[in-house]
Amino acid sequence: MFLPQRWILQARPWTRALSQKEGGRFPPCEGAMLLPGSFNNKVALITGGGTGLGRAMTTTLSSLGAHCFIASRKLDVLQKTAEEISTQTGNKVQAIQCDVRDPRAVAACVDQLVELAGLPDVIINNAAGNFVSPSERLSANAWKTITDIVLNGTAYVTLEVGKRLIQAGKGASFLAITTIYAESGSGFVVPSAAAKSGVETLCKSLAAEWGRYGMRFNVIQPGPIRTKGAFSRLDPTGQFETSMIGRIPAGRLGTPGEIANLAAYLVSDYASWVSGAVIRMDGGEYVSMAGEFNALQKVSPEQWDVMEAMIRKTKGSS
Numbered sequence: 001m002f003l004p005q006r007w008i009l010q011a012r013p014w015t016r017a018l019s020q021k022e023g024g025r026f027p028p029c030e031g032a033m034l035l036p037g038s039f040n041n042k043v044a045l046i047t048g049g050g051t052g053l054g055r056a057m058t059t060t061l062s063s064l065g066a067h068c069f070i071a072s073r074k075l076d077v078l079q080k081t082a083e084e085i086s087t088q089t090g091n092k093v094q095a096i097q098c099d100v101r102d103p104r105a106v107a108a109c110v111d112q113l114v115e116l117a118g119l120p121d122v123i124i125n126n127a128a129g130n131f132v133s134p135s136e137r138l139s140a141n142a143w144k145t146i147t148d149i150v151l152n153g154t155a156y157v158t159l160e161v162g163k164r165l166i167q168a169g170k171g172a173s174f175l176a177i178t179t180i181y182a183e184s185g186s187g188f189v190v191p192s193a194a195a196k197s198g199v200e201t202l203c204k205s206l207a208a209e210w211g212r213y214g215m216r217f218n219v220i221q222p223g224p225i226r227t228k229g230a231f232s233r234l235d236p237t238g239q240f241e242t243s244m245i246g247r248i249p250a251g252r253l254g255t256p257g258e259i260a261n262l263a264a265y266l267v268s269d270y271a272s273w274v275s276g277a278v279i280r281m282d283g284g285e286y287v288s289m290a291g292e293f294n295a296l297q298k299v300s301p302e303q304w305d306v307m308e309a310m311i312r313k314t315k316g317s318s
């Protein structure tokens with residue numbers, strides 16, 4: 001006897017994912033976690049720091065005393081963010097226009113940063129480009145655009161800053177933001193998945209090679225977090241969000257402030273023994289998608305009674 005298919009497939013009230021408004025099962029706690037002044041006298045460069053997660057990480061580092069530089073293509077957006085964060089935290093935040101796909105622009109950006117504040121102590125490779133698309137619809141330029149921003153951009157920034165740090169005999173902490181599908185791969189975001197995997201390999205490799213120069217490299221893999229930049233390109237109709245929340249055991253999306261606290265820890269001196277680490281922060285989404293039997297959480301207690309009786313009745317295997 002087989003269980004009716006609808007038993008397994010229908011979502012039940014007891015498995016309903018709590019909305020973000022309801023706080024999920026684990027409400028977010030977003031205030032800066034480290035001690036005040038943890039980044040006093042530290043200089044931080046955050047690519048893509050004008051919006052979304054980059055903005056949140058900049059706000060946290062700045063509130064902890066860092067002198068932050070945010071770099072991306074849109075100078076007006078960067079300047080507005082820099083001013084707002086600086087007003088909020090009382091610390092300097094400066095904007096530098098830079099398209100990370102262009103190694104000369106990256107060199108000019110680092111020149112400007114060094115001129116204004118010296119070599120950075122913290123470098124966060126956060127800038128990214130992405131959109132969902134069936135791979136058969138991608139042009140060569142679409143592939144190049146995403147991989148240039150994500151993988152080459154990260155490499156240009158890392159090499160430009162890293163070489164200068166080596167020459168100056170100064171250490172630093174690097175952090176890259178990838179995502180959970182850098183590990184699993186994912187259809188419909190293939191250029192991003194391939195490039196993010198490359199970023200992780202770059203970081204792990206340099207953690208091994210450049211540790212001797214006092215440089216640390218770590219990676220955060222966030223799960224879904226509602227930002228305009230990401231969700232407008234990954235969930236344009238808004239229909240995907242509910243199913244995303246449904247498979248996150250914590251019952252909600254992540255928040256930028258949560259990523260910012262982990263980022264601040266990883267680039268801080270408290271994490272000086274952490275290097276080459278890739279840390280997933282996704283409310284449990286990755287493991288919930290991976291386990292073949294996880295869908296059984298939709299089975300009700302009454303249905304379990306029936307299933308258990310059936311299983312117990314089975315004797316032997318032939």
Ligand SMILES: CCC/C=C/C=C/C(=O)SCCNC(=O)CCNC(=O)[C@H](O)C(C)(C)COP(=O)(O)OP(=O)(O)OC[C@H]1O[C@@H](n2cnc3c(N)ncnc32)[C@H](O)[C@@H]1OP(=O)(O)O
Binds near residue numbers: 129130139145224
């Ligand atoms: C949910 C959990 C996991 C989540 C992971 C999230 C990962 C993220 O990375 S979210 C970050 C999202 N943020 C951004 O993407 C911000 C920056 N993005 C952009 O600026 C643009 O979206 C773009 C990446 C396209 C870059 O803009 P740019 O002006 O430089 O490029 P375009 O000239 O517009 O396009 C370049 C080629 O790509 C083709 N293309 C653009 N959009 C699409 C699309 N939706 N589908 C297919 N192809 C697309 C475009 O046609 C160009 O190719 P070609 O026509 O051959 O010249």
Ligand SMILES: NC(=O)C1=CN([C@@H]2O[C@H](COP(=O)(O)OP(=O)(O)OC[C@H]3O[C@@H](n4cnc5c(N)ncnc54)[C@H](OP(=O)(O)O)[C@@H]3O)[C@@H](O)[C@H]2O)C=CC1
Binds near residue numbers: 229
């Ligand atoms: N939100 C989410 O659910 C998740 C996000 N992530 C990762 O988090 C990071 C931040 O994403 P999020 O904040 O959501 O999205 P945003 O779109 O807000 O952030 C992307 C940033 O990258 C900058 N950028 C894009 N292209 C370039 C370029 N060529 N040169 C320099 N800067 C560029 C953009 O600024 P500008 O347009 O001014 O250039 C923007 O500030 C990304 O690495 C993303 O992959 C990972 C997992 C989940």
